[in-house]
Every structure is written in structure tokens, then in C-alpha cells.
Amino acid sequence: MNLLPRPVSYVDGGKLCAYQGWETVLVDGPPGGYRLLSSDDGVLIEAHDAAGEMNALQTLRQLLGPQAFRVAGDRPAVIPACEIVDHPRFEWRGVMLDVARHFLPKREVLRWVELLSAHKLNVLHLHLTDDQGWRFESKRYPKLTEIGSWREDSRFGDRRSAGMKGRPHGGFYTQDDLREIVEYARQRHIAVVPEIDIPGHSQAAIAAYPELGVHGGGVWTDWGINERVLNTAESTADFYRNVFDELMDVFPGEVIGLGGDEAPGHEGELVRAIAEHVLRAGRRPYGWDEVMESGPLPAGTIVASWRGVAGGVTALREGHDVVMCPEEFVYLDYRQSESPDEPIPVGTVTTLEKIYGWEPVPAGLTGEEPGRLLGAQANIWTEHLDSARRVDYAAFPRLAAFAEVVWSPAEKDPNFVQRLEEHHLPRLDALGVEYRPLTGPHPWQRLPGIPGLPR
Template sequence: MILPRPVSFVRGDGEVVFDGTVHVSRVDVPAEGYRLSVAADGVRVWASDDAGEFYARQTVRQLSGPGAFRAVPPDRVTLPVCEVVDQPRFGWRGVMLDVARHFLPKHDLLRYVDLLAAHKLNVLHLHLTDDQGWRFESVRFPRLHEVGGWRADSRFGDRRSGGMAGRPHGGYYTQDDLREVVAYATQRHVTVVPEIDVPGHSQAAIAAYPSLGVAGGGVWTDWGINPNVIVPEESTVDFYRQVFDEVLDVFPAEVVGLGGDETEGGDGRVVRRIAEHLHQRGRRAFGWDEVLDRASDSTAGPLPTRMIVASWRGEEPGLTALERGHDVVMCPERYLYLDYRQSDDPREPIPVGTVTTLEDVYGYEPPDRVLGAQVNLWTEHLDSPRRLDYAAFPRLSAFAEVVWSPAGRDVAEFRTRLAEHHLPRLDALGVEYRPLDGPRPWQELPGVPGFPR
């Protein structure tokens, strides 16, 4: 009944009434791990750190029944007598949330922190900038959020259809908003990793400061790859150094994303110089696996080996990065892009990408040598919290088990545990997930074209 599945769960005879009291002891167990005992003499937890204690309490919450996930949980519940030994398989258990294509209001962002924590996930990677929007308040360069923070319209459905939403879209987070999100996440043992995308996916910044770009133009209203990139001049690098310095003042995380992906005619020198700046400031740069291609640019020089590579174009780039001495986070689109459609059912709303089923996600096995893995939620077609819930869940629950639990999982057993125990928890949390047998009528978007592969 526990999700993610623990290393060991032994159920005893009987049940005990739980009044919320947990006796905690510090012992030498693996980081983020714990031992939990539910017995007649009370609930006891042994952990070596605060994170382990927190995850043990999440397990107690699950054992308490779906009511424990409501805003006002029961005062007293009945727990099964049991012994649990548990620890995570990977240290990086992440979710990339694209708030650039469609802005997610702060209260919904905080809600997603809670949802990650409830699944024992520990990294929230925020994609804060792209061609379609700039979501980070800049005190030094305010036009970034004042101009780049909104667009006049949005493509609705696949770009090949030519359809538009017919309304402006915008929003940005103040620096105080983001400090609040970071503090809230820290209390729940979630690290917030910011990303400012360069040298491509930069049209919102170019709209605000045209001298940054190879060509001008406004904030992009389309999806896809924009050929306009930032100019590879020292003045541009210096501009972004100042932007990243503001980011570092808001986000204390060691890891900071700089993008580096999907750039037609992009410049590896920009990526390397910004990565070096982040490392000089005591941080680690995090880039999509195209940064490995930039390393072949003779004008750029080698990438710093401290740079972390996110392998999205399959696993091969990640394996290459490992050979070159980089740490790697796996996020292959075939298995871990949760904006891709969940079945061949014609009722799937705006079907894009390949079919990525619950079983596909659950069956993914990251290599043991990597830091971990993350799912990516790109939001071109996820324009509201309801649409985000539909795309994310319950596949995100399956992913949580992939990165936490030992290898050798049983998908049939998981589906039973999911249906009987975990979906009721999501119901209590108000998550509008996709039912296992297909979308509900109000989750469909008939007539809005996608582009299935």
C-alpha cells in the first residue's frame, strides 16, 4: 500500500490507534533513509537526517488512509502493525516544470511542491525562460519581465493547424515570490533548481532587449524551435552574467540550469562562459545534452567537467557524458516526457509525441551510475493546472517509484496498489488525474488538433 514501494515492508498482526505522536531517534542509516515501526507501544522512526524523518512521516501519512491527505485530516486514525525499512535508490528524483510556455500561479506552484514531497521526490527544476515568456523578476533589467513576461496570443493545438487561442498570456514571479517557494520547498526537502535558457529559446529576452538577438521581434506566440538566438558577443555574456547573479541571490541550490538545447546555429562559447561563471560563484551548471555538441565547437573550448548533463535525447548522450567525466540526470523523452499522450485513445486531449503509457514510465530503469532521473512537463499544450494534473498523474506516481524503489518491480502489483490505495489519496488531494481507463468527458478537448508520432 506504500508508494513509492519501500525496500522492506513487513506487516504484523493487528492495528493500533495513532494520535499523531512519532518517537524519532537519530541512527546511522543511509541518507534520506529510515526505519519505521508501528507497534502497540507507539510509532517509532530511526533516521540519520531530517529528510529521512520527513519521508518516514510521509509513509505514516499513507498508512493513515486517504483522509490524512485532506486539508483537515482526522485527529486519530488506525495504523497497521508493521515494520518498514526504506531508502531511496537515487539522490536526484526530479520534476522539470515548464512555467515559461504557460505561467503557473504561485499558489499552484506551492501545491506542486506538496505533491512532489508526498511522492518522496526531491528536485523541482523550474524552466523559467523561453521564447514564449520570461518568468523571473530582474531588478537590473526590468524589461525582461515587464516586456518578456507576456505575449499577445498563443498557438492553440498543434502549430501545423494554424489555430490560435485569441487571448494574451502572461505572468512572472517576483524575487520574493521565488524566495517563498524556495523556503516552502526546503521545509519539505525539495531543492528548487532554476533554469535560464541560453543561447536559444531566448526570444522573450530579445523582445525586451533587442541588441541581445541575432534578429529582433516580439515575444513568440508559436511553439517549436525559433531560429533566433542571442548574439555570441562578450557584451551578451556579461548581460547574462548579471542576470544569473540575480538568480543566484534568490536560489541557494548548488545546481543552476543554463539550457543549451535546440539551438540552430547556437554558440558553444556562450554556454561555456556562463558555466564557468556559475562555477566561479560556487555553483554547478546544469544543461540539456546538446551542450555536449557545443563542446565540439573549436571556438568554445571544453565544457567544465563539473557541469551536469540532462540526457533527454535518449540515454546515449548521457552515457557519453559519463565517459567524459560529467554527472548525469536521465530524462529520455521516450519514457519521461509527461506532456506526451498517454494512449492511442482518440479522446486524448491534444495528442502530441509518442504514446507514453503508465507502464512505459514504470518500466524505465535508469543506469545505476547516474545522479538520478527526472520527468519533464513541457507546457505548450498544458495551459492550466487542470491540464497539468491530467498529464502528470498518475504517471508521476509511477516515476516516483522508479527513482525511489529497488529495481525489479512488478507492474501488475503496482497497478493494483495504485488503484486501491493511491488514487484515493490523489482524490483527497484534489488532483485531477487521468483515470486508468481513459479521460473523463471534461478532460477531453474535441476538435483541438495535436500531432501524434
């Protein structure tokens, strides 16, 4: 991502040049790559493709300074005279945003598309359904949103604390909302990957249509693993084939998420049936690494390796494409320090430095595996992130570190944190991102007395 671009060479000793616009020329090169030349003659962008031009324009925006990240105010008149040759290391540079546990309005999802674009990330994975809410409008099965899109209450903190918020929570996206998000992202060269989770994490659907489940019950108000899963009746598979048909009509992209996680003993039959249905439609199913335990996967399935990297390595060796997202390194809802000031501390300590130091390519791979390592993804689960402000706090500035890991070469820059503090945090300020300061949370970002579950 190059938070402060590191030019290959400077022109005329690095003097400043008046900025008056740019010219773009398409040339051969790696996908998403570009060359940016700034001189007294203006700015020239040579890009491999339209995505490369977008990446170059984001670099140009960085060169113009933090004020360029605002929609009003004085703009800089000069930029450094420089030559920058750059391209992404990985083709999949993603973020999973959980809008099922706590709903984010459409305006906030559009804002996230902008933030991904500013960080040269190119995949937005939307986790649309879970035990606690169904966020995708199904015209064929309206009860999924009439009943499944809201819950009566929510746990506030760790489930063992017995604390509840005492108020309903809900919301959903219409199909028109989601088509708008997809188009908004497409214009910024970001693919939107939808996920409807099966056979576990399905209590909201079961609440709406009890015949789908092994047991009944309402939309879940708690967090954690719910033992109530979908049944394996053929009628349930038909129901989800119809739902996935609607999903694929709204989301035209190649990759369609089907979950498959945290449902021990129940993964196989339904997951394979829906994966095959997605493949017959000309798309590619995308599942969490538990799908590897459900028997032979259909060719073309993409595996998201979240329980460490072993599942991803196995998938690569079996010929499947893989996205690395191990919880130890890229779960951005995990606590950021050992300090008691961290709000609702869950998971392991995952610092900015830990994320920046992560290497997405596991040791021991030869590069000759039949599957491809597409890239990596940071995951933002929202059990304890109940507002856009809380999501900002959890994600930033750690997401900036992740963005540089998946864009730049494997070698690490010892000056990364200094560059971040001096150059990129002012950009986040200009964008209105309510990030966690490097020294710890602001007083209003703390949630004293709300217990988490640190590990």
C-alpha cells in the same frame, strides 16, 4: 516511493495499533533512509537525516489512509503494526515544470512542492524562460518582465493547424515570490533548480532587449524550435552574467540551469562563458545534453540526457554527472494512449505502464565510469497545458509511477497498477489532483477538434 509500503516484517501478525504520534531518533544509514516501527508502544522512526524523517512521515501518512491527505475530517485512529526499512535508490528524483510556455501562479507552484513531497521526490526544476515568456524578475533589467513576461496570443494545438486563442497570456514571479518557493521547498527537503535557457529559446529576452539577438521580433506566440537565438557578442555574455548573478542570489542551491538545447550551431561560446561564471560563483551548471556538442565542458557541469540515453552515457564516460530524462519515457506532456479522446495528442504514446517499466540505468554501464548517474527527472512541458487542471491531467497518475521507479529497487512489482488503483488514487482524490482516470479522460478533460502532433 512505495505507494503502499511493503514492510520488511510485521509485528504481532500485522494487528492494528492505536496511533498517538511518533518519536524520531537519528541513526547511521543511507541518506534519506529510515526505519519505521509501529507497535502498541507507539511509532518509532529511526532516520539517517532530516530528509529521512520526512520520508518516514510520508509513509506514516500513507498508512493512515486517504483521509490523512485532507486538512479536515475524521482521522484514522489505528494503523498496521509493522516494521518498514526503506531508502531512496537515487539521490536526484526530480520533476521539471515548464512555467515559461504557460505561467502557473505562485500558489500552484507551492501546491506542486506539496505534491512532490507526498511522492518523495526531492528536486523541482523550474524552466523560467523561453521564447514565449520570461518569468524571473530582474531588478537590473526590468524590461525582461515589463515586455518579456507576456505575449499577445498563443497557438492552440499543433502549429500547423493555424488556430490561435485570440487572447494575451503572461505573468512572472517576483524575487520575493521565488524566495518563498525556495524556502517552502527547503522545509520539505526539496531542492529548487532554476533554469534560464540560452542561447536558444530566448525570444522573450530579445523582445525586451533587441541588442541581444541575431534578429529582432516580439515575444513568440507559436511553439516549436525558433531559429532566432542570442548573438555571441561579449556584451550579451555580460548581460547574462548579470542576470545569472541575480538568479543565484535568489536561488541559493548548488545547481543552476542554463539550458543549451535546440540551438544548432550556436551552443558553444555563450554556454561555456555562463557555465564558467556559474562555477566561479561556487555553483554547478546544469544543461540539456546538447551542451555536450559545444566543445569541452567545464568540470562540474551536470548533463540532463533528454534525447535518449546516449548523451548521458557519453557524459558519464567523460567524467560528468548525469540526470536521465529521455523523452521516450519521462516526457509527461506526451499522449497517454492512442485514443482520439486524448486532448491535444503530441509525441509518442507514453503509458503509465511504460513509465513504470523504465529502467533509469542504461545497459552497458559498468559502474566504473568517472561520472556519476545522479538519478532521473520527469519533464512536464506546457505548450499544450494551459492551466493547472491540464497539468494535473498530464502528470498524474504517471508521475506516481515515475516516483516509484526512482525510489524503489530496480525489480518491478507486478501488482503496481492494482496498488495504485486501490490505494493511491484515493490519496490523489483527497489531495484534489485532477488526474487522468486509468480508463481514459473524463468528458471535461477532452479537447475535441484541437489537433496535436502525434508521433
